[in-house]
Amino acid sequence: MAWRIPALRAWWARRPPAAGAAVMATGIVSVGLNLVGHESLSLAALALACAAWIGLAADFGVLLLRDRTKWVAQAGSPGALTAVAATTVVGTRFALLGATPVAAALLALAALLWPVLLVPVVRGWGPRMPGAVFLGCVATEGLAVLGATLSATTSTAWPAHAALVPFWFGLVVYAVALFRFDPREVVRGAGDQWVAGGALAISALAGAKLLTAA
Template sequence: MIWQRVPPESGAAVMGLGVMSVAGHLAGFPVLSAVLLAVAAGLWGVLGVAFLARLAFDNERWMSEAGRPGALTCVAGTGVLGLALVLHGWSTGWIFLVLTTLLWFGLMPLVLRGLATPTVGVSFLVCVGTQSLAVLAGQLAADTRSPFLLAVCATSAAVGLALYVLVLVRFDFRQLTRGAGDHWVAGGALAISTVAIAKLDSAVQELAAPGAFATAVRAIGIALWAITMCWYAVLAAAELLAPRLRYDFRRWATVFPLGMTCTASFGTAAASGMTWMADTARILLWPALAVLCLTAWGTIHNLARPKPGP
């Protein structure tokens, strides 16, 4: 059965395609964004069927895999895809918010219970999954002026940042030169945290929250953006110093941080009024697209390769 061969980390492809659709939309490339969104949505549907099939027909294996950090790619992928659909005018945001929330509550306790030390790049998905919920809730809070969703966004963002620190203090920094792609999530988790704060900032403005709170949120967003850019520089330098050119599926976990750093720059520019950040985002879009194309080509080539006989 094909669903038996789908690893739980496959949601990383949806995450990468989804965030690149968002980045393309914000950069003013509607056709590119729509194409990436269509591919991400189709892949999400296929993986969703595989997820449910494994839950129904191989529950023991599902439970063992659900405790791996990579299982949280389905949470993050659902949240990011929901955001992309909302930005494209689809009225499905609430559905995806409910799905993301249910997946988060179902998987997060299992993953945290088995989180190994030292942590590696994929471990930061505990932050990414939480912040994907915050980002979608923040977008909907701004669109609907909902105080409840504002509280959901603020709470999720705070929990996500706490989880980031929890993983960071146990992180094996040797992964920067040894990781096969998922080490980039160390920076990507902070990038999506920055986007979550930017969405919170937008919701705060729409709901006319107290000025002191709005000022604090904006300051946190700018500080997180600055740290995210430092992570980007460190991770890029590590790739140049220790090139890892062989294809690995975990490179989808590199696509996501590159696209999310671009998105974070657009979001922080809109929230802070610092338009030069948007110019930075447009520059960052191109290397993200290049890595996306190379990773997609590698995945297709690997899937098309004849499998060795028994």
């Protein structure tokens, strides 16, 4: 077993900045399973998402303290915004679970992290960007979804009112990203071109939740 530890460390060190997408996807599966009534499976998926989130969050902090240059380089990658999106998805599941303090804490954390990552990412945008350019919209709308969900689960109006800000701003980010997106990526992209559709989907979800919360 000892020989596997260095290999595991090497594998972990090579993970991309977009590794948060795994947490986001697992969290979405957990939410979906909850909505169709498979609570046990939903909680199992949530546990996996939380374990991965904790690991990535710990590495995020360690990298910031030990290798700030590498941290800054990774923070400027569009994939880094999956950290914000993943946090909001996990928070949304906790909100549906009734764990309001945890969901609120994750919303606050995501809101603090959002400008720290979004600003350098947007500064790095150029012409003919890949589909990852739409992650700015995904992360922003994730804040709106979590805020609207908290509003609905707590019967409190102000989180939904506050969530209107990231909702509308997310649509603006999408429009700007669409202008930067290389249309040729639809055919030859590595797979991240589908984020263009995913960003619209989460925007629609945010809008629907805000209407319900209202």
